[in-house]
Amino acid sequence: MELNTRGRYAVTAMADLARYGADGALALPVIAERQQISLAYLEQLFLKLRRAGLVESARGRAGGYRLGRPASSITVAEVMAAVEEDIRMTRCHGELEKPCMVGQRCLTHGLWDALGDHIAAFLESVTLQEVIDGIPPGKQAVRVGILPVNVSTE
Numbered sequence: 001m002e003l004n005t006r007g008r009y010a011v012t013a014m015a016d017l018a019r020y021g022a023d024g025a026l027a028l029p030v031i032a033e034r035q036q037i038s039l040a041y042l043e044q045l046f047l048k049l050r051r052a053g054l055v056e057s058a059r060g061r062a063g064g065y066r067l068g069r070p071a072s073s074i075t076v077a078e079v080m081a082a083v084e085e086d087i088r089m090t091r092c093h094g095e096l097e098k099p100c101m102v103g104q105r106c107l108t109h110g111l112w113d114a115l116g117d118h119i120a121a122f123l124e125s126v127t128l129q130e131v132i133d134g135i136p137p138g139k140q141a142v143r144v145g146i147l148p149v150n151v152s153t154e
Contacts, residue, residue, distance in 0.1 A: 004085065005041075006045065006083045006084065006085050007079075007080045007083060007085030007087075009035075009037050009041065009042070009045060010045045010048075010049065010079050010080065010082070010083040010085070011076055011079050011080065011131070012035050012037065013031050013035060013037060013042055013045065013046070014049070014054065014055075014067075014074070014079050014128055015128055015131045015132050016031045016034060016035055017031065017055065017065060017066070017067055018067060018071035018074075018128040018129065018131070018132050019132045020034075021064075021065070021066050021067065024058075024062055024064075024066065025057075025058035025062060025063055025064035025065055025066045026064045026065055026066070027063065027064035027065075028042050028043060028046060028064065028065065030064070045083050046065060048082050048083050048084070049079070049082050049083065050065075050068075051082075052078070052081075052082035053068045053069075054067070054068050054069070054074055054078060054079060054082055055067060055068050056068050067128075070129075071127060071128040071129040071132065072127050072128075072129040073127065074127060074128045075123065075124050075125070075126060075127055075128075076123045076124075076126045076127075076128070076131065077120065077123040077124040077126075079128070080123065087116060087119050087120055087123065122139070125139060126139060
């Protein structure tokens with residue numbers, strides 16, 4: 001799976017807002033420059049984020065955007081859903097929609113569907129605060145042959 005720029009840029013911009021916007025609203029050109037994202041693209045994303053209630057706009061000299069809720073209560077999945085980022089791992093659109101292949105599911109459908117469920121659950125469990133502070137070890141993937149940080153070998 002490869003996320004498109006919509007989801008990646010939205011999460012990056014929201015993390016920037018969470019990190020640097022504590023003292024008030026941030027102007028989009030500031031975020032765009034710091035994160036090297038097109039201002040026009042950010043404007044489109046922030047329109048969707050505002051409609052979803054994830055950000056609030058402030059007008060005036062010190063205008064810009066601020067988080068609509070605390071960073072600890074906004075999940076990465078919410079940000080991605082707000083900008084219509086799809087995390088589906090299969091080509092098909094579900095059992096009632098068009099199947100993977102004409103008239104049937106592909107051989108690996110169950111694998112990719114299960115992986116998509118794991119990704120969705122992970123993104124639903126990670127908040128913007130965790131993105132800027134670092135993903136806690138308990139949420140990080142455990143790889144074969146690598147001991148978790150808190151496991152003793154004695």
